[in-house]
Amino acid sequence: MQPPAFWFRDRRAPGLLPHLLAPLAQLWTAMTRRRLAKGPYERLAVPVICVGNLSLGGAGKTPTVMALITELTSRGMAPHVISRGHGGRLTGPVRVDETRHTAGDVGDEPLLIAPFAPVWVARDRAAAGRAAAEAGADVIVMDDGFQNPALARDLSIVVVDAGVGFGNGRVAPAGPLREPVPEGLARADLVMAIGAPEERARFRKTWPEAAALPFVEAELAPLQTGMDWEGLRAFAFAGIGRPEKFFRTLRALGAEIVGTRAFDDHGVYDGRILSRLEADARTAGAQLVTTEKDAARLPQDFRRNVIVLPVRLNMINRDxxxxxxxxxxxxxSLEAGKCQ
Structure with missing residues (x-):
């Protein structure tokens, strides 16, 4: 479901609902604390980098994982990615095969990442990590799982959608957070704030405790594919964390947006929805356009009629x-030398 608007009100004036929901938020917080305190935090023989967030929903973790893979590969490393495979049916551990698996098997995000590096999907993240290490990984990137205690981490990156930040600063269901901001940031080694310049500036001002950590600013930029978007009549649809970001990007590229449909993050595109999209686009005389993540959930025969806009992470300051x-x-490297 789309998040309620009160989640993103000013934390200084959150309104009545967050107060009424505070007991449930306290229960959620207690459960998260207990799970994190219990562990087991298994340590693998190779380093583990966790890319997670403090909020429910999308924040830009998948583009961050892709950028991280590129960086690690350029350093001569052999990164593998592990994922829970949200939305997929396979319990794993299984290595993602983009020619054989579908989003219904392994989830949409693993399919997007698989062209960049080997991806292992498993409900048990420790089992996925062991499978990756045995298959030759010398560094593991954990896609999501910041609140999961299965594996010890060597580097924890918290990704933030700077456009909404941490919302009203409250834990679900009183707000958008999986855990309180101070507790989450205490376990973070680095914060990656993704958004437009004005969004990043507002986030730094609103959440100075996050900006006080090692801090990277980034933005999502359309991948240059040779596609001419200028004047294209587009019917855009997306089921991501904030669909309006995708629609705004299309408009900035010059597309004429004649209709939009926003769906739940990781939502399933069944026959009824696809038929309605086709009919709406046909009535408007427009081309269906969507995101890479949504395209991964579309049937092959339908995907051929949809134009996809890919985006990549552009780091503004990466020091x-x-x-x-x-x-x-x-x-x-020092640890490995001591063991020899």
Missing amino acids: ALDAQLDRLLTER
Whole structure:
């Protein structure tokens, strides 16, 4: 479901509902604390980098994982990715095969990441990590799982959608958070704030405790594919964390948006929905356009009629990330030397 508007009100004036929901938020917080305190935090023989967030829903973790894979590969590493495979039916551990698996098997995000590096899906993240290490990974990137205690981490990156930040600063269902901001940031090594310049500036001002950590600013930019978007009559649809970001990007590229449909994040596109999209686009005389993540959930025969707009992460300042990766790889290299 789409998040309620009161989640993103000013935290200084959150309104009545967050107060009424506070007991349930306290229960959620207590359960998360208990799970994190219990562990087991299994340590693998290779370093583990966790890319997670403090909020429910999308924040830009998948583009961050893709960018991280590129960076690690450029350093001569062999990264593998592990994921729970949200929305997929396979319990794993299983290595994602993009020619054989569907989003219904392994989830949409693993399918997006698979062209960049080997991806392992499992409900048990420790089992996925062991499978990746045995298959030759010398560094593991954990997609999501910041609140999951299965594996010890060598580097924890908290990704934030700077456009909404941490919302009203309250834990679900009183707000959008999985855990209180101070507790989450205490376990973070780096914060990655993704958004437009004015959004990043507002986030730094509103949440100075996050900006006080090693801090990277980034934005999502359309991938140059040679597609001419200028004047294209588009009927845009998306089931991501904030669909309006996608619609705004299309408009900035020059597309004429004649209709939009927003769906739940990770939502299933069944025959009824697809027929309605086709009919709406046909009535408007428009081309269906969607995101890479949504395209991964579409049937092959339907996907052929949809134009996809891919985006990639562009880091504005990356010094903090470089320093953290240097630290991580130096520490693990020293540890390996002691064991010889």
